[in-house]
Amino acid sequence: MTLQSTSTPSPDGLGQGPVDEKSVHKRNLHAAQDELMAEFQNLIGDTEKLLKHTASVAGSQAEELRARINENLTRARAMIKDSEASLRDQGRAAVEATEEYVHSHPWQSIGIAAGVGFLLGLLAGRR
Numbered sequence: 001m002t003l004q005s006t007s008t009p010s011p012d013g014l015g016q017g018p019v020d021e022k023s024v025h026k027r028n029l030h031a032a033q034d035e036l037m038a039e040f041q042n043l044i045g046d047t048e049k050l051l052k053h054t055a056s057v058a059g060s061q062a063e064e065l066r067a068r069i070n071e072n073l074t075r076a077r078a079m080i081k082d083s084e085a086s087l088r089d090q091g092r093a094a095v096e097a098t099e100e101y102v103h104s105h106p107w108q109s110i111g112i113a114a115g116v117g118f119l120l121g122l123l124a125g126r127r
Contacts, residue, residue, distance in 0.1 A: 029090045036083045040076065047072045 047069055054065045102109040 026094075029087065032083065032086055032090070036079065039079060043072055043076050043079075 050065050050069050050072070054062050054069075057065060
């Protein structure tokens with residue numbers, strides 16, 4: 001069994017794709033968030049309509065509408081769990097890509113960390 005890198009060369013030819021992979025993960029994360037928000041807005045809209053309709057309905061129809069509202073809420077909980085797992089996986093992938101980059105470019109990583117530390121020191125010193 002051999003391991004092959006799935007990263008692609010960067011456009012400038014200087015590095016490999018962990019940085020590119022991170023941007024792909026970021027785009028996937030934003031797409032998942034947008035999809036989740038759209039689905040929740042639809043779900044909330046449907047639930048609000050059902051609640052408004054229950055005000056004018058009594059008896060067995062009200063029970064049916066309550067059951068549908070409960071079903072919508074159960075579906076929302078399931079969506080939250082699914083999105084939580086997806087976001088957790090995206091976060092892990094981003095961490096792994098970062099770790100891979102640090103291991104393959106240790107001196108650049110040290111330089112970046114030193115630069116960030118220097119800038120934070122300057123900002124903290126101005127206070």
